[in-house]
Amino acid sequence: MSFGDQNNPYGAPQQAPGYGYPQQPQGAQPGQPYAAYPQGQGGYAGAPQGPQVMPGVTKAARIMLYAIAAVHVIVAGLCVAAVAAISDAKKTHGGGSVTTAQGDTVDADTVFDAGKGVFAFLAALAVIFAILGIILAVRYAKGGNGVRVGSIVYAAFGIISGLVCIIFYGIGILGLILSILVIVFAAKQASNEWFRRPRF
Template sequence: MSFGDPNNPYGQPPQQPPAGPGYGYPQQPGAPQQGYGYPAAPPVSQPYGGGYVPTQMPGITRAAQILLAVIAVAHVLIAAAYGKALAEWDETMLEAGITGDAEVERYADLGKGVVVFFLGLAAVFAILGLVLVLQYAKGGNGVRVCSIVYASFAIVSGIFSLALYGLGLLIMIVSILVIVFAARRPSAEWFRRPRY
């Protein structure tokens, strides 16, 4: 038998490639990584707390949606109250005897402008609230964040509406509940769920 016979069990072993950077040798900075076998898989992360993906809106999220609708309807009522005050403004000023004096009429017009501003603000709040309510079923995490911000501003509008038959107090309480419910983990999981 000769050393050239590949079937000879006692023959010369096959030549190994020269040893160099690779397994068992430290890598040089900037040297390309040599890997053996399959590339490394990306790290496995469990979204939604261990693989839980909500298929129905959680009850706490549904409650936040309903309370958000209550805030929007309250702003519709506030806008209606300001609209009524605006419609009766000239008649009220005439009954108070504020006609004829230019300085007093200027202040009356300034007051009328403030009422118009609050009417527009209440109408915008009502529209924004209704848009957010309609986005709860299919919206993403931005809807949740906007709900929290909307409820925060609604607390401020509730302070300005305290004189309207306790409607402002109702808005403040409901707004705090919306913030708490929208910030809870089930709500966050609902708005971060994958949509196919």
């Protein structure tokens, strides 16, 4: 009588491979726990990996966002100074009339008030733009792909703002150049990978 005979009804039960208890992988020590899936450096194998440190081009785009915000703070200050200068001019030369290029006569106070309104609007717009730039730059550390897209859109408006602020000479040109560089750096593949990296 052989216990190894599979047709022997009294022999030890045979267990087909693949059934019953899970099989230990090759090389595993008996009695030691093992992972069901092989693990990589950042988790289970096959999980998408991303950069753990902010790439240089992304850091550069972030710094430039802060610089653009600073430019708009300066522009806001210049606009406020222009409003103050127009107010002083109104006190000195107000009450008269101004002849336009078309030969029409306009009340001087109306012209001064219109000028103050334009520069006050530009000052408020510059402050809002500066705040948005700071918010985007702060969110570079933990923000998702929406921050990258927002930066590109923000910089596109920054180009328009730079062209409008060209009246302030170097300030407008500086804002224009910085905005173009933000678009270039934020559109880089390294920046794309940074904002699309998995967050655990």
